[in-house]
Amino acid sequence: MASQRPPTGLSRELIALRSARELAPGSVVNLGIGLPTLVAGFVEPADDILFQAENGILGYLGISESDFDSDLINAGGQPVDLVPGASFFDTADSFAMIRGGHIDAAILGGLQVSARGDLANWYVPARGGGSVGGAMDLAVGARQLIIAMAHVTREGEPRIVELCEYPLTAERCVDVIITDLAVIDVTVDGLTLREKAPGISADEVVAWTGAPLLIPSSVPEMSL
Amino acid sequence: MGVLVFDSSELAVADIPDGATILVGGFVSAGTPSNLILGLTRTGQTGLTAVANNIGLGDLLDELCEHRQLARVIATFAIRASGTRTSRFEAQYRAGEAELELVPQGTLIERLRAGGAGLGGVLTKTGLGTMMAEGKEVLELDGERWLLERPLRGDAALLKAWRGDRQGNLQYRLAGLNFNPVMATAADLVIAEVEEIVEAGEIPPEQIGTPGIYVDRLVQCEPVPVRWDG
Numbered sequence: 001m002a003s004q005r006p007p008t009g010l011s012r013e014l015i016a017l018r019s020a021r022e023l024a025p026g027s028v029v030n031l032g033i034g035l036p037t038l039v040a041g042f043v044e045p046a047d048d049i050l051f052q053a054e055n056g057i058l059g060y061l062g063i064s065e066s067d068f069d070s071d072l073i074n075a076g077g078q079p080v081d082l083v084p085g086a087s088f089f090d091t092a093d094s095f096a097m098i099r100g101g102h103i104d105a106a107i108l109g110g111l112q113v114s115a116r117g118d119l120a121n122w123y124v125p126a127r128g129g130g131s132v133g134g135a136m137d138l139a140v141g142a143r144q145l146i147i148a149m150a151h152v153t154r155e156g157e158p159r160i161v162e163l164c165e166y167p168l169t170a171e172r173c174v175d176v177i178i179t180d181l182a183v184i185d186v187t188v189d190g191l192t193l194r195e196k197a198p199g200i201s202a203d204e205v206v207a208w209t210g211a212p213l214l215i216p217s218s219v220p221e222m223s224l
Numbered sequence: 225m226g227v228l229v230f231d232s233s234e235l236a237v238a239d240i241p242d243g244a245t246i247l248v249g250g251f252v253s254a255g256t257p258s259n260l261i262l263g264l265t266r267t268g269q270t271g272l273t274a275v276a277n278n279i280g281l282g283d284l285l286d287e288l289c290e291h292r293q294l295a296r297v298i299a300t301f302a303i304r305a306s307g308t309r310t311s312r313f314e315a316q317y318r319a320g321e322a323e324l325e326l327v328p329q330g331t332l333i334e335r336l337r338a339g340g341a342g343l344g345g346v347l348t349k350t351g352l353g354t355m356m357a358e359g360k361e362v363l364e365l366d367g368e369r370w371l372l373e374r375p376l377r378g379d380a381a382l383l384k385a386w387r388g389d390r391q392g393n394l395q396y397r398l399a400g401l402n403f404n405p406v407m408a409t410a411a412d413l414v415i416a417e418v419e420e421i422v423e424a425g426e427i428p429p430e431q432i433g434t435p436g437i438y439v440d441r442l443v444q445c446e447p448v449p450v451r452w453d454g
Binding site for chain 1: 251252253254255256277281282300301302303304305307314317318324326327328329330331333334337348349350351352353354355356386396397398399400401402403404405406433447449450451452
């Protein structure tokens, strides 16, 4: 299977859109670097979502088009605009929010997620060294952890696996996995297919998943 | 008590010794003491340990690697996962010429806070069951497991604030606080670069982000524009 490619599912933007739909109205949400930063562009003011950036902002919007101010960036170093009522704070306060259970949801990227919800997303063994940022704190501290990622690697290997081979970010921390092919819940019974991407069958999701997947009798297509 | 005002970033950092551990405030471009870092490139100390959120993301900390001034870096972001760009630090790390201790961001700030606040350590769940727990003590208290992280202090701290007054009080702007207020508490010699030095009383007391008792030296500098290079 490694030489093949999975069927075409959602684009990165649509994975971000589907991830945004997962957020409960009124939530305080932290977005990881990469694909998750796109999520900020898919929430409506009526959703009343407040985005937290671990460098010390509560209440930013998507990437700013206005003049760059070096003191007004998100955790990915990108310029941002603020919402009315936004606040600034130092890193100790920021991680009190994160570790103290004050962040309702975090959406992070992933390298691998295991059958029991372990996450690996900070260290590629072939590269070494790594960059951890706030990922370990968010994985442990956010009330809900959503992983938004491609279902398989560039080489076509499943990223959802029995056991992570890559070094862990945290054990048993993932609640939901949103990929180009599916929405999968991590439950006490195991990984459960909740939704499939348009044009993708449950059998195809199973074929490209490296861990057992529970398939309910009816699996709806994502509404986007 | 007042604060010593220096005429240049170079003079402000000149007596930091070789081999010192230096805390460096800032988060990529925000609140980063780039002038003080450039001062160190000119004064030329070697064998330094830098403690900072990031190195090699377009920040000037990586400039200290040009003349191999950093022996060791304690940071949260140091090696880019993509590998599409590499920093001088990454090259020296891969060549075995510089060491890296990677620390989760929340653990880094709490270790510094403990170091500055006279606490003996931090108990956290961050890092349990991961490489970060290797060689560290795990305590069980009331049925919960906690990883013990030790305090961290610097010989010197380099900070960036918006304004400073002649008592050493610092006022930050926007997201420029980040690591600066905690690092101010956790070093023997605290040096801040500010965009403007004002008289005591000009910064409203409730807008002082770092009380002057933590700050030893001020230098007024035009901020160096820094932008993450992607």
